[in-house]
Amino acid sequence: MRIWSLGSGSKGNALLVECGDTRVLVDAGFPARTLSTRLTAIGVAPGSVSACVMTHEHIDHVRGAAGAAKRWGWSLHATPGTAGGYGELADAGVAHFEAGATLSIGRAELTTVRTSHDASDPIGLVVTDRASGARAAIVYDLGVVTAEVRESVRDVDVLVIEANHDEGMLRGGPYPRYLQNRIASRTGHLSNRAAAALCADVAHGALNHVVLAHLSETNNDHGLATQTVSRALGRTRFTGRVSTAAQHGPVGPFCAKHSRTTARVEQLTLF
Numbered sequence: 001m002r003i004w005s006l007g008s009g010s011k012g013n014a015l016l017v018e019c020g021d022t023r024v025l026v027d028a029g030f031p032a033r034t035l036s037t038r039l040t041a042i043g044v045a046p047g048s049v050s051a052c053v054m055t056h057e058h059i060d061h062v063r064g065a066a067g068a069a070k071r072w073g074w075s076l077h078a079t080p081g082t083a084g085g086y087g088e089l090a091d092a093g094v095a096h097f098e099a100g101a102t103l104s105i106g107r108a109e110l111t112t113v114r115t116s117h118d119a120s121d122p123i124g125l126v127v128t129d130r131a132s133g134a135r136a137a138i139v140y141d142l143g144v145v146t147a148e149v150r151e152s153v154r155d156v157d158v159l160v161i162e163a164n165h166d167e168g169m170l171r172g173g174p175y176p177r178y179l180q181n182r183i184a185s186r187t188g189h190l191s192n193r194a195a196a197a198l199c200a201d202v203a204h205g206a207l208n209h210v211v212l213a214h215l216s217e218t219n220n221d222h223g224l225a226t227q228t229v230s231r232a233l234g235r236t237r238f239t240g241r242v243s244t245a246a247q248h249g250p251v252g253p254f255c256a257k258h259s260r261t262t263a264r265v266e267q268l269t270l271f
Protein backbone atom coordinates (compact mmCIF):
# COMPACT_ATOMS: atom_id res chain seq x y z
CA MET A 1 0.00 0.00 0.00
CA ARG A 2 1.24 3.46 -0.88
CA ILE A 3 -0.05 6.77 0.42
CA TRP A 4 0.56 10.31 -0.74
CA SER A 5 -0.63 13.52 0.82
CA LEU A 6 -1.59 15.83 -2.03
CA GLY A 7 -1.84 18.71 0.43
CA SER A 8 -2.87 19.08 4.05
CA GLY A 9 -3.98 21.98 6.22
CA SER A 10 -6.77 24.53 6.55
CA LYS A 11 -6.45 25.55 2.87
CA GLY A 12 -7.22 22.04 1.60
CA ASN A 13 -6.77 18.33 2.24
CA ALA A 14 -6.53 15.29 -0.02
CA LEU A 15 -4.74 11.97 0.43
CA LEU A 16 -4.31 9.24 -2.13
CA VAL A 17 -4.31 5.62 -0.95
CA GLU A 18 -3.20 3.00 -3.44
CA CYS A 19 -3.72 -0.74 -2.92
CA GLY A 20 -2.46 -2.42 -6.10
CA ASP A 21 -4.53 -0.88 -8.88
CA THR A 22 -7.24 0.35 -6.49
CA ARG A 23 -6.89 4.08 -5.90
CA VAL A 24 -9.01 5.90 -3.35
CA LEU A 25 -8.85 9.57 -2.50
CA VAL A 26 -9.55 10.51 1.10
CA ASP A 27 -11.00 14.04 0.97
CA ALA A 28 -10.98 16.34 -2.04
CA GLY A 29 -10.46 19.75 -0.46
CA PHE A 30 -8.86 21.37 -3.51
CA PRO A 31 -10.48 22.48 -6.77
CA ALA A 32 -10.56 19.71 -9.41
CA ARG A 33 -7.84 21.51 -11.37
CA THR A 34 -5.47 21.47 -8.40
CA LEU A 35 -6.27 17.82 -7.70
CA SER A 36 -5.47 17.04 -11.33
CA THR A 37 -2.14 18.90 -11.19
CA ARG A 38 -1.06 17.23 -7.98
CA LEU A 39 -2.15 13.72 -9.00
CA THR A 40 -0.32 14.15 -12.29
CA ALA A 41 2.77 15.33 -10.38
CA ILE A 42 2.92 11.98 -8.57
CA GLY A 43 2.32 10.07 -11.81
CA VAL A 44 -1.33 9.23 -11.23
CA ALA A 45 -4.01 9.85 -13.87
CA PRO A 46 -7.08 11.38 -12.16
CA GLY A 47 -9.28 9.00 -14.17
CA SER A 48 -7.55 6.00 -12.55
CA VAL A 49 -8.94 6.95 -9.12
CA SER A 50 -12.07 4.91 -8.34
CA ALA A 51 -13.56 6.66 -5.35
CA CYS A 52 -13.37 9.55 -2.93
CA VAL A 53 -14.31 9.14 0.73
CA MET A 54 -14.91 12.37 2.62
CA THR A 55 -14.17 12.76 6.33
CA HIS A 56 -16.47 15.75 7.00
CA GLU A 57 -18.18 18.66 5.28
CA HIS A 58 -15.70 21.47 6.00
CA ILE A 59 -14.73 23.15 2.76
CA ASP A 60 -11.03 22.27 3.11
CA HIS A 61 -12.08 18.59 2.77
CA VAL A 62 -14.86 18.63 0.16
CA ARG A 63 -14.30 21.65 -2.10
CA GLY A 64 -13.41 19.73 -5.27
CA ALA A 65 -15.29 16.47 -4.69
CA ALA A 66 -18.44 17.05 -6.77
CA GLY A 67 -16.54 18.59 -9.70
CA ALA A 68 -13.87 15.90 -9.74
CA ALA A 69 -16.41 13.08 -9.46
CA LYS A 70 -18.30 14.45 -12.43
CA ARG A 71 -15.17 14.91 -14.50
CA TRP A 72 -13.46 11.60 -13.79
CA GLY A 73 -16.33 9.32 -12.76
CA TRP A 74 -15.23 8.85 -9.14
CA SER A 75 -17.81 7.40 -6.77
CA LEU A 76 -18.34 9.62 -3.72
CA HIS A 77 -18.83 8.29 -0.19
CA ALA A 78 -19.75 10.18 2.99
CA THR A 79 -21.89 10.03 6.10
CA PRO A 80 -25.37 11.61 5.67
CA GLY A 81 -24.25 14.53 7.84
CA THR A 82 -21.23 15.20 5.63
CA ALA A 83 -23.17 14.79 2.37
CA GLY A 84 -25.95 17.07 3.63
CA GLY A 85 -23.58 19.67 5.01
CA TYR A 86 -22.13 20.99 1.77
CA GLY A 87 -24.47 22.28 -0.94
CA GLU A 88 -22.63 20.96 -3.99
CA LEU A 89 -22.81 17.41 -2.67
CA ALA A 90 -26.63 17.41 -2.53
CA ASP A 91 -27.09 16.13 -6.09
CA ALA A 92 -23.64 14.63 -6.63
CA GLY A 93 -24.88 11.07 -6.06
CA VAL A 94 -23.00 10.55 -2.80
CA ALA A 95 -23.28 7.01 -1.40
CA HIS A 96 -24.04 7.24 2.31
CA PHE A 97 -22.50 5.22 5.13
CA GLU A 98 -22.81 5.49 8.88
CA ALA A 99 -19.81 6.34 11.06
CA GLY A 100 -18.33 3.01 12.14
CA ALA A 101 -19.23 1.27 8.88
CA THR A 102 -16.71 -0.61 6.73
CA LEU A 103 -16.59 0.19 3.01
CA SER A 104 -15.21 -2.10 0.37
CA ILE A 105 -13.65 -0.47 -2.69
CA GLY A 106 -11.66 -2.80 -4.95
CA ARG A 107 -8.70 -4.13 -2.97
CA ALA A 108 -9.21 -1.58 -0.20
CA GLU A 109 -11.29 -2.14 2.89
CA LEU A 110 -12.02 1.10 4.71
CA THR A 111 -13.21 1.01 8.31
CA THR A 112 -14.55 4.32 9.54
CA VAL A 113 -14.41 5.68 13.07
CA ARG A 114 -16.29 8.62 14.55
CA THR A 115 -14.12 11.61 15.48
CA SER A 116 -14.68 14.54 17.84
CA HIS A 117 -14.85 17.65 15.65
CA ASP A 118 -17.24 20.57 15.11
CA ALA A 119 -18.84 19.02 12.02
CA SER A 120 -22.13 17.13 11.50
CA ASP A 121 -20.88 13.58 11.38
CA PRO A 122 -17.08 13.45 11.04
CA ILE A 123 -14.99 10.30 10.65
CA GLY A 124 -11.44 8.99 10.47
CA LEU A 125 -10.42 5.89 8.54
CA VAL A 126 -8.37 2.74 8.76
CA VAL A 127 -7.60 1.33 5.32
CA THR A 128 -6.59 -2.30 4.89
CA ASP A 129 -5.10 -3.69 1.70
CA ARG A 130 -6.95 -6.97 1.31
CA ALA A 131 -4.14 -8.54 -0.73
CA SER A 132 -1.12 -7.62 1.42
CA GLY A 133 -2.77 -7.08 4.81
CA ALA A 134 -1.08 -3.65 5.13
CA ARG A 135 -3.03 -1.12 7.17
CA ALA A 136 -2.97 2.66 7.38
CA ALA A 137 -4.91 4.96 9.72
CA ILE A 138 -5.90 8.44 8.61
CA VAL A 139 -7.15 10.65 11.42
CA TYR A 140 -7.26 14.44 11.37
CA ASP A 141 -9.62 17.24 12.34
CA LEU A 142 -10.27 16.04 15.87
CA GLY A 143 -10.22 17.93 19.16
CA VAL A 144 -9.47 14.92 21.34
CA VAL A 145 -8.43 11.33 20.83
CA THR A 146 -11.39 9.25 21.96
CA ALA A 147 -10.97 5.66 23.17
CA GLU A 148 -12.60 4.55 19.90
CA VAL A 149 -10.00 6.38 17.79
CA ARG A 150 -7.14 5.21 19.99
CA GLU A 151 -8.12 1.55 19.63
CA SER A 152 -8.62 1.81 15.88
CA VAL A 153 -5.09 3.15 15.23
CA ARG A 154 -3.28 0.69 17.48
CA ASP A 155 -2.27 -1.90 14.93
CA VAL A 156 -1.35 -0.09 11.72
CA ASP A 157 1.71 0.13 9.47
CA VAL A 158 1.30 3.82 8.63
CA LEU A 159 -0.30 6.38 10.92
CA VAL A 160 -1.43 9.69 9.44
CA ILE A 161 -2.31 11.84 12.43
CA GLU A 162 -3.18 15.49 12.90
CA ALA A 163 -0.56 17.69 14.59
CA ASN A 164 -2.34 21.00 14.08
CA HIS A 165 -0.73 23.38 16.51
CA ASP A 166 1.83 23.96 19.19
CA GLU A 167 -0.15 25.03 22.25
CA GLY A 168 2.24 27.87 23.08
CA MET A 169 2.24 29.20 19.53
CA LEU A 170 -1.57 29.06 19.39
CA ARG A 171 -2.01 30.97 22.68
CA GLY A 172 0.72 33.47 21.85
CA GLY A 173 -0.28 33.82 18.20
CA PRO A 174 -2.42 36.30 16.25
CA TYR A 175 -5.76 34.43 16.30
CA PRO A 176 -8.56 36.07 18.31
CA ARG A 177 -9.32 34.39 21.63
CA TYR A 178 -12.60 32.81 20.48
CA LEU A 179 -10.83 31.13 17.57
CA GLN A 180 -7.98 29.95 19.81
CA ASN A 181 -10.58 28.42 22.13
CA ARG A 182 -12.39 26.76 19.24
CA ILE A 183 -9.18 25.19 17.95
CA ALA A 184 -8.12 24.00 21.41
CA SER A 185 -11.59 22.64 22.28
CA ARG A 186 -12.68 18.99 22.38
CA THR A 187 -14.22 19.43 18.93
CA GLY A 188 -11.36 21.47 17.45
CA HIS A 189 -7.93 20.33 16.30
CA LEU A 190 -5.22 18.12 17.78
CA SER A 191 -2.09 19.71 19.22
CA ASN A 192 1.46 18.43 18.72
CA ARG A 193 1.47 17.35 22.35
CA ALA A 194 -1.76 15.33 21.99
CA ALA A 195 -0.50 13.75 18.74
CA ALA A 196 2.77 12.85 20.48
CA ALA A 197 0.91 11.26 23.40
CA LEU A 198 -1.19 9.15 21.03
CA CYS A 199 1.87 8.09 19.02
CA ALA A 200 3.74 7.09 22.18
CA ASP A 201 0.74 5.03 23.26
CA VAL A 202 0.08 3.15 20.02
CA ALA A 203 3.58 2.89 18.48
CA HIS A 204 4.94 -0.61 17.97
CA GLY A 205 8.14 -1.99 16.49
CA ALA A 206 6.62 -2.63 13.06
CA LEU A 207 5.04 0.81 12.57
CA ASN A 208 6.69 2.00 9.33
CA HIS A 209 5.74 5.62 9.25
CA VAL A 210 4.08 8.42 11.19
CA VAL A 211 2.85 11.25 8.97
CA LEU A 212 1.87 14.48 10.73
CA ALA A 213 -1.02 16.19 8.99
CA HIS A 214 -3.16 19.36 8.99
CA LEU A 215 -0.34 21.50 10.41
CA SER A 216 -1.34 25.12 10.94
CA GLU A 217 0.73 27.57 8.91
CA THR A 218 0.25 30.15 11.70
CA ASN A 219 0.35 28.16 14.92
CA ASN A 220 2.84 25.43 14.15
CA ASP A 221 6.24 24.73 12.71
CA HIS A 222 7.17 21.55 10.85
CA GLY A 223 10.44 21.15 12.78
CA LEU A 224 8.77 21.68 16.14
CA ALA A 225 5.93 19.24 15.38
CA THR A 226 8.40 16.58 14.19
CA GLN A 227 10.60 17.11 17.26
CA THR A 228 7.68 16.89 19.71
CA VAL A 229 6.37 13.65 18.21
CA SER A 230 9.82 12.11 17.61
CA ARG A 231 10.82 12.73 21.21
CA ALA A 232 7.74 10.86 22.46
CA LEU A 233 8.35 8.04 19.96
CA GLY A 234 11.97 7.80 21.13
CA ARG A 235 10.71 6.21 24.33
CA THR A 236 8.96 3.40 22.40
CA ARG A 237 10.01 0.50 20.14
CA PHE A 238 9.31 2.65 17.06
CA THR A 239 12.09 2.50 14.47
CA GLY A 240 10.19 4.02 11.52
CA ARG A 241 10.17 7.54 10.14
CA VAL A 242 8.27 10.70 11.06
CA SER A 243 7.27 13.05 8.22
CA THR A 244 5.06 16.07 7.85
CA ALA A 245 2.46 16.64 5.14
CA ALA A 246 2.76 20.00 3.34
CA GLN A 247 -0.07 22.39 2.51
CA HIS A 248 0.99 23.38 -0.97
CA GLY A 249 2.17 20.19 -2.67
CA PRO A 250 2.33 16.41 -2.65
CA VAL A 251 4.45 14.46 -0.16
CA GLY A 252 5.05 10.71 -0.37
CA PRO A 253 4.73 7.92 -1.13
CA PHE A 254 4.59 6.50 2.36
CA CYS A 255 4.70 2.74 2.03
CA ALA A 256 2.76 0.52 4.37
CA LYS A 257 4.62 -2.78 4.53
CA HIS A 258 2.78 -5.44 6.35
CA SER A 259 5.20 -7.02 8.79
CA ARG A 260 3.09 -7.06 11.94
CA THR A 261 1.58 -10.54 11.62
CA THR A 262 4.88 -11.98 10.47
CA ALA A 263 6.59 -10.54 13.54
CA ARG A 264 3.85 -11.89 15.76
CA VAL A 265 3.97 -15.34 14.16
CA GLU A 266 7.76 -15.48 14.54
CA GLN A 267 7.40 -14.53 18.16
CA LEU A 268 4.79 -17.23 18.70
CA THR A 269 6.99 -19.81 16.99
CA LEU A 270 9.91 -18.97 19.24
CA PHE A 271 8.00 -19.74 22.41
Ligand SMILES: [Zn+2]
Nearest residue numbers: 010058060141
Ligand atom coordinates in the same frame (compact mmCIF):
# COMPACT_ATOMS: atom_id res chain seq x y z
ZN1 LIG B 1 -9.70 20.63 8.07
Ligand SMILES: [Zn+2]
Nearest residue numbers: 056058117141
Ligand atom coordinates in the same frame (compact mmCIF):
# COMPACT_ATOMS: atom_id res chain seq x y z
ZN1 LIG C 1 -12.66 20.39 9.90
